[in-house]
Amino acid sequence: MEVVDPVELTRALVRCPSVTPVEAGVFAPLEQRLEAMGFSSRRLAFRSTAGGQSVPNLFARLGTDAPVLLFCGHTDVVPPGDPAAWTVDPFAGEIRDGRLYGRGAADMKSGIAAFLAAVSRFLRDRGAPRGSIVLFLTNDEEGPAIDGTQALLRWFRDNGGRFDAAIVGEPTSEAIVGDTIKIGRRGSLSGHLTVFGRQGHVAYPQRADNAAHGMVQLLARLIGEPIDGGSAHFEPSTLQVTTIDVGNPAGNVIPGRATAVFNVRYNDLHDAASLEALLRARLDSCGVRYDLRVHCGAEPFLTLPGRLTDLVGDAVFAVQKLRPRLSTSGGTSDARFLAPAGPVVECGIVGPTMHQVDEHVRIADIEALTAIYRALLDRFFDRWQC
Numbered sequence: 001m002e003v004v005d006p007v008e009l010t011r012a013l014v015r016c017p018s019v020t021p022v023e024a025g026v027f028a029p030l031e032q033r034l035e036a037m038g039f040s041s042r043r044l045a046f047r048s049t050a051g052g053q054s055v056p057n058l059f060a061r062l063g064t065d066a067p068v069l070l071f072c073g074h075t076d077v078v079p080p081g082d083p084a085a086w087t088v089d090p091f092a093g094e095i096r097d098g099r100l101y102g103r104g105a106a107d108m109k110s111g112i113a114a115f116l117a118a119v120s121r122f123l124r125d126r127g128a129p130r131g132s133i134v135l136f137l138t139n140d141e142e143g144p145a146i147d148g149t150q151a152l153l154r155w156f157r158d159n160g161g162r163f164d165a166a167i168v169g170e171p172t173s174e175a176i177v178g179d180t181i182k183i184g185r186r187g188s189l190s191g192h193l194t195v196f197g198r199q200g201h202v203a204y205p206q207r208a209d210n211a212a213h214g215m216v217q218l219l220a221r222l223i224g225e226p227i228d229g230g231s232a233h234f235e236p237s238t239l240q241v242t243t244i245d246v247g248n249p250a251g252n253v254i255p256g257r258a259t260a261v262f263n264v265r266y267n268d269l270h271d272a273a274s275l276e277a278l279l280r281a282r283l284d285s286c287g288v289r290y291d292l293r294v295h296c297g298a299e300p301f302l303t304l305p306g307r308l309t310d311l312v313g314d315a316v317f318a319v320q321k322l323r324p325r326l327s328t329s330g331g332t333s334d335a336r337f338l339a340p341a342g343p344v345v346e347c348g349i350v351g352p353t354m355h356q357v358d359e360h361v362r363i364a365d366i367e368a369l370t371a372i373y374r375a376l377l378d379r380f381f382d383r384w385q386c
C-alpha cells in the first residue's frame with residue numbers, strides 16, 4: 001500500500017473546482033486512495049426538495065467492529081469571486097514560499113487530505129485497527145447543508161450505523177495547528193419584524209401612527225440590554241440588527257409600515273423556543289402592534305470536556321507540546337448535526353484566509369495536522385473502551 005502524501009492530495013483536491021454543490025471530480029482522488037487502503041466506499045446522493053439538485057456525498061468505512069471513529073469533512077468550496085483579484089489561479093494548487101494556494105486549501109481540503117494521510121501511516125505502521133474508521137464527506141456544507149452531513153447521518157443510522165466519537169476537520173486553529181479546537185457552536189436564530197401603524201401627513205401626527213417610531217422602540221428594547229451573561233463554555237449571546245426598511249420616499253408622509261431583520265447568535269442557556277419567548281416578552285412590553293416571524297438556522301450544541309476532548313488534547317500535545325483551547329466561537333458548522341448522536345470535536349488547520357482571495361495554507365501546517373490526526377488515531381484505538 002502506498003502511503004498518502006497529504007500535500008499532493010490537497011493539490012489534487014484543490015484542482016477540482018467543486019463549488020457547492022458541483023462535485024467536479026473531487027471524489028475520484030479520494031475514492032482511489034480510500035480503496036487502496038481497504039476502505040469500502042460509496043457515493044450517496046440525496047435530494048430533499050422535489051425538483052431540486054441532488055447533492056453528492058461520499059461514505060467510506062474500514063472495519064466492522066466497535067469502537068467507531070467518525071471523520072467528517074466537506075469537499076465543496078465557496079466561489080472564488082473575481083479570479084482577477086487573485087494573484088494565483090484559484091484552482092491550480094500552486095505552491096509558493098512554503099504555502100499551498102487555492103480555493104478550499106484551508107476550508108477544508110487540506111483537512112481531509114491530512115486525515116487520509118494519517119490513516120495511511122497508521123495502517124502502514126500498525127495494520128488494521130481494532131475498531132472502525134468511518135468517513136462522511138459531503139459536497140454540501142457551504143450551501144443549504146440539508147442533503148449533506150445531516151442526510152448522511154440519517155442514512156447511516158437507518159442502516160444500523162453508530163459512532164463512538166466524531167472529528168470534524170474544519171479549520172479551527174488560530175496561530176499554531178492544534179492551539180484551538182471547537183467543542184460546541186452557538187445557535188443561530190433570525191427574526192423578521194414588521195410594525196403596523198397608520199399612514200398620514202407629517203403635519204397631523206395625531207391622525208396617524210408612525211410605524212418607524214414603533215420600530216425604533218422595538219429595536220431599542222431588543223438591543224437595550226444583554227440577552228444573557230454567557231455560560232460556562234460560551235460567550236454571551238448577541239443580537240445584531242441586519243436591516244431596517246421603511247421604503248418611504250416622501251418627506252411629508254408618516255410611514256404606515258416598517259420592517260426589520262435581526263439575527264441572534266445564542267449560547268446553551270437557550271433553545272430556539274425559549275429564546276423566541278424571551279424576545280417576544282421584550283417586544284410585548286413596548287405596546288407596539290407588531291408581527292414577528294423567526295427562523296432557527298441552528299440550535300447550539302456542546303460536547304462537554306471529557307473523554308474525547310482529552311483524547312484530542314493529548315494528541316495535540318504529543319505533536320505540538322501545547323494544549324488546545326476549547327472554543328465555542330464562530331459560525332455554525334456541520335458538527336451540530338452529529339452532536340445529538342455522539343461526542344464531536346472540531347480540530348483542523350490554521351485558516352485565516354478561508355473564503356478570502358488568495359486562500360492558502362502552510363505546507364508545514366498540513367504536515368502538523370497529519371501528525372496530530374495520526375496521534376489521535378493511535379490514542380483512540382489504544383484507549384477507547386465501548
Ligand SMILES: [Zn+2]
Binds near residue numbers: 074107141170171
Ligand atoms: Zn468549512
